[in-house]
Amino acid sequence: MLLLAFDTATPAVTVALHDDSAVLAGSTRVDARRQGELLAPGIADVLRAAGRTRSDVTAIAVGVGPGPYTGLRVGIVTALAMGDALGIPVYGVCTLDALAYAARRDGTVTGPFVAATDARRKEVYWARYDEAGARAQGPAVDRAGDLPEDVTKLPAVGAGAALYAGTFTDARAPEHPDAAALAAFAVRRLAAGEALSAPEPLYLRRPDAQVPAGYKAVTPDGPPPRA
The missing domain is CATH 3.30.420.40 (ATPase, nucleotide binding domain)
Known part of the structure; x- marks a missing residue:
């Protein structure tokens, strides 16, 4: 198994590649505002450092939080899109x-x-x-x-x-999650036949943006009658 792991549930955008026995390469950058910009290059850098390509990856493990909506969405959507494109399983791991x-x-x-x-x-x-x-x-x-x-x-x-x-x-310490640990955790659980989480976000609280109370839908009036 060649497992690609990443997590964007915290300010750390962290990526690692695990070959079922050891971590081949890893990368972590801490920037709470740039998960969407840093994740794809981080994946590319880790694959390049390990001398592998995306088509070599046989499974993905992604951090599912808990964490803020935007950060979680970046990681989980990327994992699901890659898993679908490559036809490989995607597993969720609680970031904590x-x-x-x-x-x-x-x-x-x-x-x-x-x-x-x-x-x-x-x-x-x-x-x-x-x-x-x-x-x-x-x-x-x-x-x-x-x-x-x-x-x-x-x-x-x-x-x-x-x-x-x-x-x-x-x-x-440590302050931030590390995809190398996430990958090792996932590989260990899978090897033991233990279940991992579904790749679904753990938000734990309601989103900041909500429909205002007492909201009344307004539909446009029809055309005026002909004279």
Whole structure:
């Protein structure tokens, strides 16, 4: 299997290529306003660095958030379009799970911990993980200050924890998800015969743009009667 992985659910536009045994190439750029501009070149750069082409890819894993609507849409639509064009499966991976996997892989945490990303509006997207790195709670979105102490006192990774270090008292790296970890997580789950998520976005909250309350549809009048 040659698995292409990428995630645009956070300010990090991250891409990696995994050949079922190791990561062949990877690229990460942090820019919250340019996911749409950076993803396609990032994919091309990673394939070029690995000496492969898109037709060599046999599966895609994409981060499904939680995250903002625009960023998620870039990654998931790209994954679905590529999967359809190449006739290959597309798998979804919770972005927080990929972040947690990276933290465990790098030895940042060893016991129970939390992964948290910035959800803006003084909120965080978060999930709690047990000592084995399995998700035990979440994903959810809440104001950082409203989270209970049994969550905020745990070691915490991610930009959400770093941003609200006064609430998360043991914030640690990494801040952003890494597609290399996302790819390794997906390959490990698939090899074990475990299911991955559908490539559908985890928004967790209502969109900012909504139809105003009391909206009344107006249809144009017909032509005036003839004299």
